[in-house]
Amino acid sequence: MPLVLFILSFATALAPMQPVQAQNLFAPVAKVNNSVVSAYELSQRMAFLTLLRAPGDIRELALRQLTNERLQLAAADQAGIELEDEKLAEGMSEFAGRANLDTERFLQIIAQGGIAPETFRDFVKAGMLWREVVRAKFASRVNITDAEIDRAIAKAEPSTEVRVLLSEIVLPANTPQSAAASTQRAAQLAKITSLTDFASAARRYSVAPSKGRSGRLDWINLSDLPPAVASQVVSLAPGQVTSPITARNGIAVFQLREIQEINTPAASDVNLDYASYYIPGGRSPAALAVASKIRDEIDTCDDLYGIAKNQPEEVLDRDTLPLAQVPTDIAMELARMDNNEVSTALTRNNGQTLVFLMLCGRSRALEEDISRDEIVLQLRNQRLAALANSYLADLRADAHIEILEP
Known part of the structure; x- marks a missing residue:
């Protein structure tokens, strides 16, 4: 499904959802040095990442992003790096343009799902400031011969x-x-x-x-x-x-x-089609036995839809992404796999969830x-x-x- 259509359908689906309870809005979910991440920020980021079709454990990813951003913003502040409003507006426009939308329309659509404009703004701002920190700190050290x-x-x-x-x-x-x-x-x-x-x-x-x-x-x-x-x-x-x-x-x-x-x-541009099926129990004998049984029962990624039938939707992710956008640990596993091969080397949720990873296909564009x-x-x-x-x-x-x- 094209991203713009997915955003529209996702926002519509989110509209009936209940907002975070008022008394829990400012409850801290993480402390990073002298700052905190609130439950509201976490719920907003989770909704935003779901809209972007981020793979894996959305709560874990959102929490890690927000804690990282606290450190990144502190590094920018320490380096005296600021972002002008005009530059931030350009960054927001560029991001919205990936869905073939202008910023105003993008904000209207995500608002239908209860996502505040500040959530989008803070997400873009943190990324832009971090890039400036990295350039200021390391650009002079990168010499290409x-x-x-x-x-x-x-x-x-x-x-x-x-x-x-x-x-x-x-x-x-x-x-x-x-x-x-x-x-x-x-x-x-x-x-x-x-x-x-x-x-x-x-x-x-x-x-x-x-x-x-x-x-x-x-x-x-x-x-x-x-x-x-x-x-x-x-x-x-x-x-x-x-x-x-x-x-x-x-x-x-x-x-x-x-x-x-x-x-x-x-090949210069490699696109990876892969599936991740999540099995509770991490690398326990029981979880590995389940993975082994599934491996024996399936031949292709499409067969995993039958395995995941009647289970929560988040138990199975199927993604087709450019190699550069695939998480590094997943990309390394896929690099050593042929089509329809399986890996059970990775875990999520602090080792509590086993990732049944399957390469569905690899497409290449030649320069x-x-x-x-x-x-x-x-x-x-x-x-x-x-x-x-x-x-x-x-x-x-x-x-x-x-x-x-x-």
Whole structure:
């Protein structure tokens, strides 16, 4: 369904819903250093994310976004960065334009679902301020060399595809305490230059299923990797390790073991069609047994609709997204999968929900013209995104974040 039609239908569906009870409007649901997130803000963000068709646990995602934004806004304030009203209006207009709407019409539609204009404004403002913080802090550190541009162009030309052999170490970050410890450990792991040392560390520290294989992954096409990973891998020599990469509930580092060109057309724009079926119980034997039973009963993603029949709608998500918009942990799992293959390596809800992840299809668009300026912009944005994720992980590790009971 086109986004504009979905927004219209969603707003209509939300209209009869009851508002948050007045006495609970300002009840805190989280504390972030000296600020709080209110129940009203959380309910508004959840409604807004539902409108945007955000995948996964909406409450968990909304709460994490709001706590992150408290840290991001504090960083902007500390850096003396402000956003002019005119710039904010442009940002809101650009966002509404993604649904082929102007700002006024977009606000009218979301208002039908009880979403306040301030919710939309604050969402856009936080994102724009954070981008300015990242540019101010890191832009001077991102230097793209001619050699890197040449390598990126060579790897994007339609005559070849590049595939890589990687090893991974995934560290837990599902609580502020584990995130702080994992951030420090990941920084040390990123300094490893030996394949043997990395394999030993993977067996010792990694929480990914690949730890039993010393972190070693099979061949993966570079174009299938999430941008946050591919942008770092492309400049590595064998044995070198990426900077820490933050994903949901985890911090990862990847070591390049080997790189190879193959005679397959390279893809620039990869769209992923995938399904996520959520099973209570995390990685408990009972939940894994349910996943195994489902795996034996289905052949394609469409079969999951039968599995989810008569269950709450949120038990199954089906998404078709550009690779750049897929959450990093999901994108890494999908990168190593063929159509209709299944992974049960991921969890949500602080490990309490098992994700039965299935790749439904992968479509690719091939580039016809390659511009050096476009390559520079892509590499710079990818590097900045990686630095931003690492900086945000540091802010979370240093912050006092307390999630209160609903």
